[in-house]
Amino acid sequence: DAGVIQSPRHEVTEMGQEVTLRCKPISGHNSLFWYRQTMMRGLELLIYFNNNVPIDDSGMPEDRFSAKMPNASFSTLKIQPSEPRDSAVYFCASSKKQGSTDTQYFGPGTRLTVL
């Protein structure tokens, strides 16, 4: 299996621009998670989906952030408009079944820099 796939791996944009991060979970996995990692705050859960339905988005920092999962093999995290404080590494993870007792498999991450 190819594992969780994220694109792009690196993104540099200017403040105010829209940014879209993409994730393809492992085939057959029913839960998908978006995390953000910074030195200051560590790894934070933003939102997670189960069977393509958003279950908990309480970690989404502001209305500028939105996430979708139109089907079982694709999810996006969008930031509009982007700000310098959004600079971080964004990880997508998937797991086979609902419930965080299950092992989460992380993608390689997207390093976002907002100038």
Place this chain on the structure above:
Amino acid sequence: SQKIEQNSEALNIQEGKTATLTCNYTNYSPAYLQWYRQDPGRGPVFLLLIRENEKEKRKERLKVTFDTTLKQSLFHITASQPADSATYLCALEKGGGADGLTFGKGTHLIIQP
């Protein structure tokens, strides 16, 4: 929500010795706890899960303990090797009836040859 504390300073251990990392948590006791390894430029990789009714769990050179009274988990790597150098993250259920994990900031382990 859960708060997790891991030693933020790097831990330097000589090759061959046992490395011990600590994870302390506050608030309620979780039903389980997970440990992940993260290498630079990569996503975390799952290592072990231990449940509240398990005192200890082992996997090859790794051992995890879970003390719900002390609200602490210890992660041991025996016969440490330079290849074990990485950041190790502790993670707990987010709580409040929700799925998802809360992660500690991790401890950077350096195994010196």
